[in-house]
Amino acid sequence: MHTNEVTIHDIAEILGINSSTVSRALNNSPRVAQKTKDKILKKANELGYQRNDLASNLRKSKTFTLGVIVPRISRHFFSSAIAGIEEAAFKEGYNVIICQSLESLEREQSIINTLVANRVDGVLISISMETENYKHFKGLEQRNIPFVFFDRHCNISKTSKVVIDDFEAAYRATEHLIQQKSTEIAHFSGPQNLEIYKNRFKGYKAALENYKIPFREELVIASSLMEDDGAKNIKKILSLPFQVDGLFCANDVVAIGAIQYLKKIGIKIPEDIAIVGFSNETTSSVIDPALTTIHQSGFKIGQIATNLLLDKISNDDKKQIHETIIVKTNLIERKSSLRIEKHE
Amino acid sequence: MHTNEVTIHDIAEILGINSSTVSRALNNSPRVAQKTKDKILKKANELGYQRNDLASNLRKSKTFTLGVIVPRISRHFFSSAIAGIEEAAFKEGYNVIICQSLESLEREQSIINTLVANRVDGVLISISMETENYKHFKGLEQRNIPFVFFDRHCNISKTSKVVIDDFEAAYRATEHLIQQKSTEIAHFSGPQNLEIYKNRFKGYKAALENYKIPFREELVIASSLMEDDGAKNIKKILSLPFQVDGLFCANDVVAIGAIQYLKKIGIKIPEDIAIVGFSNETTSSVIDPALTTIHQSGFKIGQIATNLLLDKISNDDKKQIHETIIVKTNLIERKSSLRIEKHE
DNA sequence: CGCCAAAATACAATCGATTGTATTTTAATA
DNA sequence: TATTAAAATACAATCGATTGTATTTTGGCG
Numbered sequence: 001m002h003t004n005e006v007t008i009h010d011i012a013e014i015l016g017i018n019s020s021t022v023s024r025a026l027n028n029s030p031r032v033a034q035k036t037k038d039k040i041l042k043k044a045n046e047l048g049y050q051r052n053d054l055a056s057n058l059r060k061s062k063t064f065t066l067g068v069i070v071p072r073i074s075r076h077f078f079s080s081a082i083a084g085i086e087e088a089a090f091k092e093g094y095n096v097i098i099c100q101s102l103e104s105l106e107r108e109q110s111i112i113n114t115l116v117a118n119r120v121d122g123v124l125i126s127i128s129m130e131t132e133n134y135k136h137f138k139g140l141e142q143r144n145i146p147f148v149f150f151d152r153h154c155n156i157s158k159t160s161k162v163v164i165d166d167f168e169a170a171y172r173a174t175e176h177l178i179q180q181k182s183t184e185i186a187h188f189s190g191p192q193n194l195e196i197y198k199n200r201f202k203g204y205k206a207a208l209e210n211y212k213i214p215f216r217e218e219l220v221i222a223s224s225l226m227e228d229d230g231a232k233n234i235k236k237i238l239s240l241p242f243q244v245d246g247l248f249c250a251n252d253v254v255a256i257g258a259i260q261y262l263k264k265i266g267i268k269i270p271e272d273i274a275i276v277g278f279s280n281e282t283t284s285s286v287i288d289p290a291l292t293t294i295h296q297s298g299f300k301i302g303q304i305a306t307n308l309l310l311d312k313i314s315n316d317d318k319k320q321i322h323e324t325i326i327v328k329t330n331l332i333e334r335k336s337s338l339r340i341e342k343h344e
Numbered sequence: 345m346h347t348n349e350v351t352i353h354d355i356a357e358i359l360g361i362n363s364s365t366v367s368r369a370l371n372n373s374p375r376v377a378q379k380t381k382d383k384i385l386k387k388a389n390e391l392g393y394q395r396n397d398l399a400s401n402l403r404k405s406k407t408f409t410l411g412v413i414v415p416r417i418s419r420h421f422f423s424s425a426i427a428g429i430e431e432a433a434f435k436e437g438y439n440v441i442i443c444q445s446l447e448s449l450e451r452e453q454s455i456i457n458t459l460v461a462n463r464v465d466g467v468l469i470s471i472s473m474e475t476e477n478y479k480h481f482k483g484l485e486q487r488n489i490p491f492v493f494f495d496r497h498c499n500i501s502k503t504s505k506v507v508i509d510d511f512e513a514a515y516r517a518t519e520h521l522i523q524q525k526s527t528e529i530a531h532f533s534g535p536q537n538l539e540i541y542k543n544r545f546k547g548y549k550a551a552l553e554n555y556k557i558p559f560r561e562e563l564v565i566a567s568s569l570m571e572d573d574g575a576k577n578i579k580k581i582l583s584l585p586f587q588v589d590g591l592f593c594a595n596d597v598v599a600i601g602a603i604q605y606l607k608k609i610g611i612k613i614p615e616d617i618a619i620v621g622f623s624n625e626t627t628s629s630v631i632d633p634a635l636t637t638i639h640q641s642g643f644k645i646g647q648i649a650t651n652l653l654l655d656k657i658s659n660d661d662k663k664q665i666h667e668t669i670i671v672k673t674n675l676i677e678r679k680s681s682l683r684i685e686k687h688e
Numbered sequence: 689c690g691c692c693a694a695a696a697t698a699c700a701a702t703c704g705a706t707t708g709t710a711t712t713t714t715a716a717t718a
Numbered sequence: 719t720a721t722t723a724a725a726a727t728a729c730a731a732t733c734g735a736t737t738g739t740a741t742t743t744t745g746g747c748g
Contacts, residue, residue, distance in 0.1 A: 020700090100427075139392070
């Protein structure tokens with residue numbers, strides 16, 4: 001017995017014509033007479049024909065599909081980026097396969113294998129916290145599959161990326177704390193194999209330096225930046241022999257963890273400690289006090305990265321050109337850091 | 345010129361053997377001698393061979409891929425459901441294509457077409473707010489592609505679904521408000537084409553009835569349950585000629601919108617109005633006062649739905665059996681509704 | 689009516705892997 | 719050594735759509 005799937009051959013046989021004509025008709029080729037097209041289209045609808053993209057893609061060696069790898073889709077930044085990616089891709093007739101590395105290098109590698117096996121036309125990647133070797137990306141390169149990093153990129157030379165200026169944003173965030181009269185400012189940083197966290201740390205340090213505030217090693221704590229880490233880190237800070245009155249966190253999640261703990265033990269924000277986060281998660285505007293943070297438009301970053309990738313895909317020359325696009329961020333000032341009356 | 349893709353034929357030619365043997369070796373078939381397998385595997389690695397799943401899937405008419413359609417991945421409930429789906433699918437060697445309908449029926453239909461064209465082995469669906477006709481689901485049925493609804497299901501007879509008892513949960517939420525001495529309880533409901541919102545409304549009504557509290561039409565407002573709706577709806581409620589002292593929202597997002605507005609205009613929660621939401625979004629535990637809500641484990645629901653689907657896929661008999669699995673929920677009591685001292 | 693170019697359609701190879709069947713090789717036994 | 723069953727490998731069709739080339743059909747014109 002046969003599967004009940006309708007193919008162009010079935011349609012051809014029923015109509016007593018050749019399957020190549022059916023194929024061309026369904027693709028609206030000018031080589032088929034309108035009368036024939038009508039006949040074929042009618043019959044195709046009647047039979048509920050639905051093209052088998054596996055066959056089509058195999059023959060054309062083109063899938064009109066992009067792979068997207070993000071650490072986790074539940075992060076507001078990433079889900080907005082995905083929204084931007086989908087919009088840009090959809091506009092050009094591309095589909096998107098969304099995958100989560102869940103911060104695991106192993107999963108990231110395995111996802112790339114799957115994407116390659118499925119012959120996606122290109123890949124958008126924001127790397128995991130564990131990602132320290134880049135073999136899997138080299139593999140994409142060898143297979144001539146274009147890819148673009150966004151947000152969490154890595155430091156390999158020949159790639160395109162869409163990022164923000166982490167150094168500058170972190171500098172601004174720290175500067176803001178200084179302007180709010182913080183003098184002992186702690187920093188919760190992320191895994192140092194990620195460029196973004198390295199750069200945020202550098203920005204923090206540079207601001208201190210510029211304002212002649214001594215840098216103290218023990219005020220910087222690197223972690224995975226989960227909510228739990230917020231409480232853990234802040235406890236460490238509070239046990240230090242000097243009073244910390246400012247905190248710049250490399251993401252909002254860890255900042256929120258810290259705020260929750262500080263509230264619980266009765267430390268006042270921003271009076272006792274002024275806090276700034278990074279990313280502008282949904283929660284950040286809701287928490288009390290609302291969290292001052294760096295807003296980065298995930299949607300825009302996703303869109304731009306996708307357009308860059310699509311450009312590479314359709315334009316062989318551009319595959320060799322490696323661009324870095326920097327998207328603007330802005331500091332959103334909220335209660336968690338505002339200790340000074342604003343003057344008009 | 346040829347593409348630079350390595351195929352089993354290339355490997356076969358180099359080694360002077362037949363491609364069928366290469367294929368069998370790579371699939372670890374007992375029909376190939378170990379010595380030959382070793383030779384083939386070595387060469388395959390050397391050349392960076394990566395199977396073309398398009399070809400393989402086409403031949404086998406099996407993709408080991410599940411389609412997932414959710415309204416939007418940024419909702420905590422859905423991203424946890426996806427995590428559960430991925431885990432269950434991954435365990436059985438299945439991949440997952442995640443798609444967002446963005447609450448649009450048209451997109452939902454188009455996604456289903458794409459999934460069919462890509463010959464997914466099964467589909468998991470949580471329908472959009474606009475979904476009022478079910479032709480596209482019938483299409484899946486005709487094509488013999490098994491599918492399972494989760495959370496937002498629809499009322500067609502021959503399907504399997506994994507849901508919660510919305511009626512019961514809503515009853516419990518409303519009852520809780522009553523126990524907290526609310527006597528005029530408003531309800532923010534969702535689109536009435538969705539079963540879940542119909543049932544939550546029914547549960548609300550049943551609780552009032554049971555406690556002999558008069559039901560008032562004007563205290564029920566249906567909307568899309570976005571954050572904006574929260575403020576809009578609560579304004580309407582406040583303009584009514586009687587004092588409302590309780591609010592049960594069909595999701596957390598609209599509840600949070602309402603809370604923000606109420607805080608802004610100085611109405612006290614829970615003293616003036618006690619509020620209960622539905623879904624337990626991340627934000628709900630962070631907002632002040634923390635939101636009492638119904639917790640539904642997205643992860644578990646996703647897992648169960650996936651296992652049900654995989655069962656149907658691998659077990660032809662089960663395709664005809666239609667089950668409804670009901671997953672337990674629980675009420676998380678937080679500050680937004682607690683107006684009465686707890687007794688030990 | 690016959691000729692010819694253009695239009696329409698048919699033929700057949702192809703994409704890369706899988707798999708049932710046929711053939712060859714191996715090795716064990718008489 | 720000859721025989722033979724079992725093991726290993728080769729052959730060839732197939733999945734369904736696409737596409738370059740070949741063939742047929744159409745219709746316009748002298």
